[in-house]
Amino acid sequence: MRQSYFKNAALLTGSDVVLRLAGMGLRIWLANALGGAGMGLYQLVLAVYGLFVTLATAGISVAAARLLTEELSRDKAAARGMLVRLVLAGLTLGGLAMAAQLATAGLAAKWWLGDVRAAAALRTSALGLPWMAVSAVLRGFFLARRRVEPNVLSQLAEQTVRIAAVVWALSRTQGWPDGSRCALVLAATALSEAVSTALMTLFYRREAARCFGSTAPRPPREVSRRLWDILWPVEGGRALSSALHTAENMLVPACLAVYLGASGGRTAALEQYGTLKGMALPLLNFPFGLLGSLAVLLMPEITQAHIEGQTARLNALLDRMLRLTGYFSMLAGTLFWVWGRPLAQLLYHSPEAGFYLETLAPAMPLMYLESMVDGVLKGLGEQLATFRYSLLDSVFRITAIRLVLPQYGMAGFLWIMIASNVMTCGLNMRRMMKKIKDNR
Numbered sequence: 108m109r110q111s112y113f114k115n116a117a118l119l120t121g122s123d124v125v126l127r128l129a130g131m132g133l134r135i136w137l138a139n140a141l142g143g144a145g146m147g148l149y150q151l152v153l154a155v156y157g158l159f160v161t162l163a164t165a166g167i168s169v170a171a172a173r174l175l176t177e178e179l180s181r182d183k184a185a186a187r188g189m190l191v192r193l194v195l196a197g198l199t200l201g202g203l204a205m206a207a208q209l210a211t212a213g214l215a216a217k218w219w220l221g222d223v224r225a226a227a228a229l230r231t232s233a234l235g236l237p238w239m240a241v242s243a244v245l246r247g248f249f250l251a252r253r254r255v256e257p258n259v260l261s262q263l264a265e266q267t268v269r270i271a272a273v274v275w276a277l278s279r280t281q282g283w284p285d286g287s288r289c290a291l292v293l294a295a296t297a298l299s300e301a302v303s304t305a306l307m308t309l310f311y312r313r314e315a316a317r318c319f320g321s322t323a324p325r326p327p328r329e330v331s332r333r334l335w336d337i338l339w340p341v342e343g344g345r346a347l348s349s350a351l352h353t354a355e356n357m358l359v360p361a362c363l364a365v366y367l368g369a370s371g372g373r374t375a376a377l378e379q380y381g382t383l384k385g386m387a388l389p390l391l392n393f394p395f396g397l398l399g400s401l402a403v404l405l406m407p408e409i410t411q412a413h414i415e416g417q418t419a420r421l422n423a424l425l426d427r428m429l430r431l432t433g434y435f436s437m438l439a440g441t442l443f444w445v446w447g448r449p450l451a452q453l454l455y456h457s458p459e460a461g462f463y464l465e466t467l468a469p470a471m472p473l474m475y476l477e478s479m480v481d482g483v484l485k486g487l488g489e490q491l492a493t494f495r496y497s498l499l500d501s502v503f504r505i506t507a508i509r510l511v512l513p514q515y516g517m518a519g520f521l522w523i524m525i526a527s528n529v530m531t532c533g534l535n536m537r538r539m540m541k542k543i544k545d546n547r
Contacts, residue, residue, distance in 0.1 A: 221373070484542070
């Protein structure tokens, strides 16, 4: 069992690094192909698209992993029946999310995003939602079976198809309007989701023969109630967080346009927004992928030490995590602070992206520590506390954006980001220390 755990962790870690490298490469290529204004429009579409992705997949992915694990340990016939019902639930959620996004695409582009060019991209991206929901159920099945290879291979195939389709489409549409090119990028994403789901289905057919044999599916017990008990809190909480995040991303370019006024207006605001969100922040977050991979190994150990009451071991693991995060993030922050401008010039030919990297680099230890401690709190059973802090942070950022950006522009937004990280990092650290103290 332990050997299988480390094998799965190694596969997840290796694939995560490869996927992050590929995603970062695609981001850099997209930034150069679309430009600042195009990336700004693309980021706006992703803000709304992310809300519908949450509605389609958030609850069903958690439900699939948990319910299938329970049923596989009891009755394989009931587990097969549960899988059928989860797939149907996924299709229903994905179909409803797709229909809602298609129906509101025009209104969302005009009234939420303030840019009618986003409508086509919202419509094309909606086509991938049912595929994503079904794929989430199948991933949950393989996780319940302690098999990570199908998930890893399907994600690698998905990223490969996406990159190939995006590069092919944008290479042949130079000079097209930004709205049309963004629609092609999101169409490539929908295509890659369909390919990934098809591949997952092939893996499932082979695994089903091994897991279920000729066992016919049997209706599991209280399936509706058990499914709803998971879907309601997960969907509700994540949908609320996603909606607040979407609202924040819609406010930023609108408030920037007010600050820039007649001298810059909407186009310049989108360029600044796209440079920060689509160029600088992905670079700042990229090193965290390597640190986050180590969390795959550390977090289960922290959870186990907490459950078993092993205080000394828990303190040692947390001390190791804090030291590792601190040293790594300070090194990454120093590198970006010193070489942020030349790096941005090399990758994006953008002095503005270099300024953002240089300004936010000193806050990287707080950014990374906040994310790691958030994961620790969830491992300690403090999901409700992390949700409260996330909600408070979103309300703070939205309020501050509305008040500060029209007066101070992008400089104000950078300070809001730093203040947000200070606040949430402090709240998470205080909660973790209190939890550890209470367990002594």
